[in-house]
Amino acid sequence: MGPLLTKQTQTQLHHALQIRLSRLECSLDLGKTSSVIEIRQQGWVWQDQLFPYLDKCKDRTIYYWADGQFQPVARFTTSLIKLVPTEWGPPTFEIDGIKMLPTAHVSPYADAQRKVELIQPHGKVILDTCGGLGYFAAWCLQGQARQVLSYEKNVEVIWLRSLNPWSPSANAVLTLTHADITEQITTLASASVDAILHDPPRFGIAGELYSQVFYSELARVLMRQGKLFHYTGTPNKLTSGRDVPQEVATRLRKTGFTTEFYGDGILATKL
Secondary structure (H helix, E strand, O other): OOOEEOHHHHHHHHHHHHOOOOEEEEOOOOOOOOEEEEEEOOEEEEOOEEEOOOOOOOOOOOEEEEOOEEEEOEEEOOOEEEEEOOOOOOOEEEEOOEEOOOOOOOOHHHHHHHHHHHOOOOOOEEEEOOOOOOHHHHHHHHOOOOEEEEEEOOHHHHHHHHHOOOOOOOOOOEEEEEOOHHHHHHHOOOOOEEEEEEOOOOOOOOHHHHOHHHHHHHHHHEEEEEEEEEEOOOOOHHHHOOOHHHHHHHHHHHOOEEEEEEOOEEEEEEO
């Protein structure tokens, strides 16, 4: 993977040039590791390759090296999707300006760890319904899950994931399938998974992932006493006109789960 630049990194590079440093230690992979690079007037050198200084570097944008230049990690097809830096290091991502992971008070990576710990992944087969950047899957791997079945509908999100050093790669334990989980879940055997992580986009974007029909499928594939963590967010009831977490809890209970509210989601157990 080539170097990744943010405005913070570019500021460090320009400052090093201005004060005539010959070497600079900084991160070129969004805080995952540190690298020592050589500072030259005509550019900076990393892994024996010369890279140019950026004239302009936008806030809330990550740049990657492709076709001999730095380009934003963003694509526009039916919507604008982009990888967005955070003060924590691990990035979040946005679709049409909507932030898809919490970052206001905690790293999205650390937030994923806290939620994965709720389902105790060790030795379990886990269904990761909406893979996103793979932070849930990464912590399942670290928690020694037996198998992680991850699905992601949006091919552009999978592309973002391929450029994100904090996203895990598929391996013998983790499978990443480009598919709509609402369709693929019908192909999974009953009682075939030990736990489920469900991190859907907000209700207004993907209402089918909050439906009674889909929850019935989640209950079908989950073993008895298996745990489900369902991210709901904390939408403002005054502006949205509805209590989404409460609606989710009610539907889950109708499907055979016990539920408890946990932060910005619901921890459910199949009876």
